Every structure is written in C-alpha cells, then in structure tokens.
Amino acid sequence: MTVHFIGAGPGAADLLTVRAVELLRAAPVCLYAGTYLDPEVLAHCAPDAELIDTRQMDLDQITDHLVRVTEAGKDVARLCSGDPSLYSALTEQTRRLDARGVPWDVTPGVPSYAAAAALLGAELTVPELVQSVVLTRTHARSTAMPESEALANFAATGATLVLHLAITRVRPVAAELAVDYGLDCPVAVVYRASQPDQLVLRGTLADIADQVETARLRQAAVILVGRALAPGVSCAESHLYDPARDRPATEGSPR
Template sequence: MTVHFIGAGPGAADLITVRGRDLIAASPVCLYAGALVPLELLDNCPAGARKIDTAALNLDQILAELIAAHESGIDVARLHSGDPSVFSAMAEQMRRLDALEIPYDVTPGVPAYAAAAASLKRELTVPEVGQTVILTRLGGRATAMPPGEDLATLGTSQATLVLHLAVQLIDRVVEELIPNYGADCAVAVVARASRDDELILRGTLTDIADQVRAAGIRRTAVIIVGKILAAETFPDSHLYSTARPRG
C-alpha cells in the first residue's frame, strides 16, 4: 500500500502529469481539496472508489482516512493543488506517515506560478534583467513567516517576487514593496490561472490594488512583481548564442 501525494495542477484538468492521472486511476481511495482541485480529475478514479473532499477535514481526520486505507492494504491518491512542494501542507502529513511507518511517494504537478507565467506569456528569468525568482507569501491568519522572510527584507534583492496566498492583503504588499521596487514597478495578478474563468490584471505598484478591488479578486490568485514583466530590451541568452562553441 502507498499514499501517493499528487500535484493536481493549477486548475485546468488536463494540466496533470500522465503519472498523476495513472495513479488516480489505480487508487481505490482519493482524497482531494474540493475547493482547489478540478473535480473532472475524479473521473479518472476507478469504479467504486472512495472519494473524500478534505476541505472540511482537519489533519487528524485526514490521517484517519490514510490509516484506514493502510490497514486495508489499498493505495490512496492524495491530490494537492498545483505542485505539492510549495504551500501544500504536505510536510506535516508526511511527518505523521513517517511516524506510523506508512509508505508514500510524491508526484510533482504544474505549480500555479508556472501557469500564471504561461498565461502572461512571460519568462520569469530574462537575461540581464532578472535571474532570480522568490516564491513567498505574507504572514496573516496562517502560520507566521520566519525571521528575515518579510517582504521588506526579501525586496532588497529586487528579484522577481511571486506571492501566493496574498491577494487579500494587496494593500500591504504594495506598501512593503514600493520602497525597494518603486511605485512604477510592473505587477501582474493572475486569478484562477489556466481555468475557464481566468482573470489577468496588469499594472504597477501604484494602481494594482485598485484593480484587484475593482475586479473583486479575493483568493486563488498569484501576484508577480518585477522588472521582467515589462522587459523588452535584453540580450539573447548564451544558450543559443552564435558565439557559443558547438560540438
């Protein structure tokens, strides 16, 4: 028996790996976050599969389902939105499974920030403009941010920032980033990336908060901040340069 942690992708049902889809099809139990995971993925479950929406469950209740499956000797597909390596709450589940000696593995998925960049038709690492991407969030109702990982500190690098779980605090984002990035720094907000109802906002730190409020965006959005969003003049990468030796 194995618990398969599977990245379900950012929203579009066909943005799941072939491995992830096949594991769902082979698992008699499927746990999924109903508010975030596309329900069409459940069509891949085998006939008679036990399908459990974890949106209203706490960690103990989720573990109880995994333990029951382990005792019955049946595999579990544990679906997490996006890629489970980022902001998925997978770590505490794996820690419990380690203590119980229940086997598990992890299948990566398309992360929300990658889907947002695709929708924006932007590379996040543009030569001589931005080569560093910081994935972060804000402290609020969730767990506190570690020391030194506040936006004011991270912003001193002027690297491209990708913020998850922060659109409800857009005014705070703007306030903390303007001192390092400047009021005219380019910003994009992508809500529900890759879904049929995807919404893209483009602006600067000066006007993005007003745009977010006007659009009524309050969740399921990625904020991207950085010079790469407006980059038009930059050198070609060395990868395909005619000056690079070949062979």
C-alpha cells in the same frame, strides 16, 4: 499499500502529468483539496472510486482517512493543488504517516506560478535584467513567517517576486514593495490560472490594489511582481544561444 501525494497542478484537468493520471485511475480512494481544484480533475479517477473532499478537515482527520484506507489493503491518492513541494503541508502529513508506519511517495505537479507565467506569456528570468525568482507569501491569519524572510528583504534583491496567499493584503503589500521596486513596477495578478473562470489583472504597484478590490478577489490568486513582466521587455541575448559561443561536439549527440 501506499499513499500517493499527487500534484494536481493549477486546476485544469489536462495539466496533470501522465504518472499522476495513471495513479488516479488506479486508486480506489482519492482525498482531494476541493477549494482549488476544477471538478474535472476528478474525472481521471475510477468511476467507483471513493472521493473525499478535505477542505473542512484538519491534518489529523486527513491522516486518519489515509491510514484507514491503507490498513484496508488499498492504495490511496492524496491530491494536492499545484505542486506538493509548495505550501501543501506535505511535511506535516508525511511526518504523521511515518509515525504510523505508512509508506508514501510524491508525484510532482505544475505549480500555480508556472501556470500563471504561461498564461501571461512571460519568462520570469530575463538575461541581464533578472535571473532569480522568489516564491514566498505574507503573514496575516496564517503561519508566521521567519523574521529573516521579511518581504522587504526579498524586494531589495530586485528578483521576480511570486506571492502566494497574499491576495487579501494586496494594498499594504504593494505599498511595501514599491519602496524597492518603484510604483511603476509591472505587476500581474492571476486568479485560477488554467481553470474556466481564470482571470488576469495587469498593472503596476501603483494601481494593482484598486484592480484586485474591484474584481473582489479573495483567494486562489498569485501575485507576480518584477521588471521581467513588462510587455515587450528589452533584454540582452542569452549566452547559451550566442552564435559566437564555442560549441564542442558531444559524443553520441543526435545528428
């Protein structure tokens, strides 16, 4: 029997992969992160499936449930918000499962930053302007950040910056980033991208904190910072699609 860690995507029921939906339909038990999911996601589960909200559980309690189900001879779905590769506690959970001899696998999901960019209609990597995206977070009442991953270090690169778990610190974060990006740098805050109550705030490092505080956002939002977010941003043309680029024929390519 297997524990299936499944990326639930940004929350919308129709933004799961086909594999994720098939696993949910087949699983007799589903543990899910209730804080961030649209309840409609759970409609993919079988009508008689046991549904367990983990928002009030610690990792040991979650693991005990996962082990209980597998010991009963059943597969179990563990729904993670976004993609399991980012801030999902996948490492901690699978380490516990390995110690207890429980098989597991991972099905990826749409990460929240990708859903936010789609809602903005933005490409985060713009030719000759910015070609890197940094996914990071800040530290307040959460796990400490490595010293080498100070926000200023990332800001100095000028990369498009995506901040998770930072919405309650937006004012000091904006002030810190303005040193390298400038107060006029475009910023977008996306709350619950793809869900019915989604909200998009656009501004600059000079005014985004005021907007966030007026909207009273406290969780489930990502902050995107960078010049690539400017409406109608001008940029060079991608070399990949340059008409002057030599394109040798590829054997077996479709005609």
